[in-house]
Amino acid sequence: MYAGQSVTLTMTPGGIAELVLDTADASVNVLNSQLQDELGQALAALGTSFDVKGLLIHSAKPAFVLGADITEFSGLFAHEATEISRWASKVHGLLNLMEKLPYPTMTAINGMALGGGMELALSTDYRVADSRCKLGLPEVTLGICPGWGGTVRLNRLIGAENGLGWMLSGKPVNAQKALQQGAIDAVFEADVLLDEARAMLQTVIREEQDYLSRRSAKQLALPASEQTETAMQALRDQFGKGLDSRYPAAPAILDTVTNAMSRDFHEALAMEAKTFGELATGSVAKNLIGLFLNDQFLKRETKRWAKQAQPVNKAAVLGAGIMGGGIAYQAALNKVPMLMKDISNEALDLGVATASSILDRSISKGRMTEEGKAAVMANIHSTLTYEGFNELPYVVEAVVERADIKKSVLAETESKLPDHAILATNTSTISVNELATALKRPQQFCGMHFFNPVHAMALVEIIRGEQTSDETIATTVAFAAAMGKTPIVVNNCPGFLVNRVLFPYFNGFNRLLMDGVDFERIDKVMEDFGWPMGPAYLADVIGLYTMVHADQVMEEGFPERMGHSDRPIIETLLDRGGQGQKNGLGFYEYGKDEHGKRYKRRSALVDEILAERVSRTEDVSDAEIIERMMIPMCMETVRCLEEGIVATATEADMGVILGLGFPRFRGGVLRYIDTLGLSTFVAQVEAHAEHGPLYQLTSGIKERARNGKTFY
Numbered sequence: 001m002y003a004g005q006s007v008t009l010t011m012t013p014g015g016i017a018e019l020v021l022d023t024a025d026a027s028v029n030v031l032n033s034q035l036q037d038e039l040g041q042a043l044a045a046l047g048t049s050f051d052v053k054g055l056l057i058h059s060a061k062p063a064f065v066l067g068a069d070i071t072e073f074s075g076l077f078a079h080e081a082t083e084i085s086r087w088a089s090k091v092h093g094l095l096n097l098m099e100k101l102p103y104p105t106m107t108a109i110n111g112m113a114l115g116g117g118m119e120l121a122l123s124t125d126y127r128v129a130d131s132r133c134k135l136g137l138p139e140v141t142l143g144i145c146p147g148w149g150g151t152v153r154l155n156r157l158i159g160a161e162n163g164l165g166w167m168l169s170g171k172p173v174n175a176q177k178a179l180q181q182g183a184i185d186a187v188f189e190a191d192v193l194l195d196e197a198r199a200m201l202q203t204v205i206r207e208e209q210d211y212l213s214r215r216s217a218k219q220l221a222l223p224a225s226e227q228t229e230t231a232m233q234a235l236r237d238q239f240g241k242g243l244d245s246r247y248p249a250a251p252a253i254l255d256t257v258t259n260a261m262s263r264d265f266h267e268a269l270a271m272e273a274k275t276f277g278e279l280a281t282g283s284v285a286k287n288l289i290g291l292f293l294n295d296q297f298l299k300r301e302t303k304r305w306a307k308q309a310q311p312v313n314k315a316a317v318l319g320a321g322i323m324g325g326g327i328a329y330q331a332a333l334n335k336v337p338m339l340m341k342d343i344s345n346e347a348l349d350l351g352v353a354t355a356s357s358i359l360d361r362s363i364s365k366g367r368m369t370e371e372g373k374a375a376v377m378a379n380i381h382s383t384l385t386y387e388g389f390n391e392l393p394y395v396v397e398a399v400v401e402r403a404d405i406k407k408s409v410l411a412e413t414e415s416k417l418p419d420h421a422i423l424a425t426n427t428s429t430i431s432v433n434e435l436a437t438a439l440k441r442p443q444q445f446c447g448m449h450f451f452n453p454v455h456a457m458a459l460v461e462i463i464r465g466e467q468t469s470d471e472t473i474a475t476t477v478a479f480a481a482a483m484g485k486t487p488i489v490v491n492n493c494p495g496f497l498v499n500r501v502l503f504p505y506f507n508g509f510n511r512l513l514m515d516g517v518d519f520e521r522i523d524k525v526m527e528d529f530g531w532p533m534g535p536a537y538l539a540d541v542i543g544l545y546t547m548v549h550a551d552q553v554m555e556e557g558f559p560e561r562m563g564h565s566d567r568p569i570i571e572t573l574l575d576r577g578g579q580g581q582k583n584g585l586g587f588y589e590y591g592k593d594e595h596g597k598r599y600k601r602r603s604a605l606v607d608e609i610l611a612e613r614v615s616r617t618e619d620v621s622d623a624e625i626i627e628r629m630m631i632p633m634c635m636e637t638v639r640c641l642e643e644g645i646v647a648t649a650t651e652a653d654m655g656v657i658l659g660l661g662f663p664r665f666r667g668g669v670l671r672y673i674d675t676l677g678l679s680t681f682v683a684q685v686e687a688h689a690e691h692g693p694l695y696q697l698t699s700g701i702k703e704r705a706r707n708g709k710t711f712y
Contacts, residue, residue: 105126
């Protein structure tokens with residue numbers, strides 16, 4: 001009947017037309033423009049046949065459809081909102097044609113149906129899924145709303161409360177929950193899904209079941225009454241409480257759904273298209289879509305490196321502290337047996353306790369069973385000796401952050417390993433080149449910087465030293481990915497990428513403190529900007545000793561930029577006994593009140609220090625606080641890109657998002673500059689030039705601004 005590059009349509013002897021989605025030269029189906037065009041042609045072919053009694057849609061891929069083709073969004077979203085709305089309305093028309101076919105239609109969903117794939121399935125009369133299937137409308141995570149009828153059909157099918165649960169979380173729903181809510185009609189095992197779907201559709205045809213009433217149920221509006229408005233207001237109150245206005249998609253979805261439930265079907269679709277267009281033209285959608293594409297880029301880079309990697313089927317970590325225990329846990333969780341070595345049983349006990357406590361928290365949240373914990377812990381083997389190291393392909397050193405101790409441990413360990421083994425150091429600041437001087441095989445050595453807490457932080461910085469081989473990098477990248485982490489390869493320099501761009505931010509913080517700006521105000525302004533915590537609170541969480549040590553490394557490495565005109569307040573705070581959350585005293589005091597409730601309150605100690613050390617009070621606006629905090633971080637990130645410390649803007653931005661918690665809705669540091677506009681950013685930097693070398697433009701960014709060249 002029809003054969004394209006992505007869609008084929010065939011007629012079966014039983015009168016069922018089967019529309020199969022199978023995009024050529026691709027591992028998955030996405031609803032790109034080509035598939036949409038071919039779907040339209042297949043529907044036209046159906047319209048010329050009078051022998052069809054029913055239509056079954058299914059996929060020849062391991063998953064049904066993974067949504068729209070996000071790579072097409074960049075070009076589309078450059079248009080005006082009205083043009084984007086018209087595009088969404090065009091797809092509405094396509095799915096409306098599907099829904100108007102003069103016979104019953106069914107979708108057999110295998111593996112996964114997300115976004116546009118779920119909306120395609122909703123346009124048919126019946127939906128069946130395999131037992132492991134995941135279904136969802138995740139558009140909110142991209143800063144947009146469902147645009148192909150999802151806000152209308154799903155909510156009228158399963159109720160607005162259930163539908164909003166899908167759309168506002170963006171999380172996929174399993175087949176059983178979808179069945180319970182009424183989003184699908186049956187669940188079968190994967191190996192019989194198609195046979196059962198065919199049989200079910202034949203039963204509908206043979207028994208002349210009322211499929212038309214099922215269609216009308218997806219289109220039926222609620223009555224426009226006071227009772228309906230009360231119910232919709234209750235949903236606005238229920239779902240609106242925790243929404244973040246900095247992410248406009250969720251509030252827009254809530255508003256659109258609750259206002260459209262009592263509207264005519266086609267009017268409701270028009271409301272959806274209008275909301276889609278408005279969201280798509282916003283900076284948040286562009287940033288979040290950019291973030292999605294950045295993530296896809298990193299996955300492709302990881303796969304590219306993996307082709308050169310040697311397998312790591314067992315490994316070891318040296319040092320059983322919080323970091324060592326976390327690394328051992330992460331590997332063991334992903335089924336890589338780990339030896340955890342230290343020089344005392346007390347240290348080993350701490351490492352084991354670290355892994356055990358993470359698993360216990362997972363059990364308490366229902367994410368892990370006791371049996372699962374036992375299986376993970378069985379993959380961690382504590383040792384005080386090097387027994388078994390002669391068979392290991394990979395070892396991560398995670399001892400105390402002192403170059404002399406690390407060199408000694410690395411040299412001793414290298415002598416116990418087979419010649420092909422790779423050694424990595426989990427250092428956050430110490431030069432990989434310096435540590436490599438202690439080794440006989442520096443080409444098999446690199447940095448593997450995990451972030452604390454290891455189990456919660458996705459990023460791993462892979463640091464290439466001057467003599468590190470490609471195979472070493474490739475194996476390390478593959479090992480990090482096998483541990484469930486996102487690796488980014490950077491070149492060696494003080495602080496590498498993440499810490500190198502973080503400490504100029506803190507340098508800006510100290511300058512604001514010395515100008516008399518209150519630290520609680522700075523925290524609030526930067527949290528309103530989007531950071532999960534302000535700089536004072538973040539310093540306490542990191543630990544003031546670690547902060548001071550790393551800052552001194554950065555000052556030594558880049559004295560012309562990262563030196564301080566005033567001694568950092570953090571150093572004085574550390575000298576007076578403040579360690580941050582570690583001992584409950586830093587910029588804030590931490591503890592429990594008489595009722596056992598945790599508190600965080602302003603530290604009296606820091607007020608004493610500020611009163612002693614700060615002698616001026618400048619009038620600084622909130623906008624200036626943001627500029628003075630962000631310019632040093634932005635410019636240092638630019639320098640890292642220009643110097644080749646990081647290869648691409650994508651990797652730089654993903655590093656600060658995954659490693660520092662940079663606001664996701666802003667898309668990364670370099671995308672933030674693009675959003676501001678190069679000319680605006682350059683003007684901001686020039687306006688603050690008096691604050692020192694961290695507030696100076698590079699020749700490279702000046703040239704970008706002159707040529708109108710962006711980072712993306």
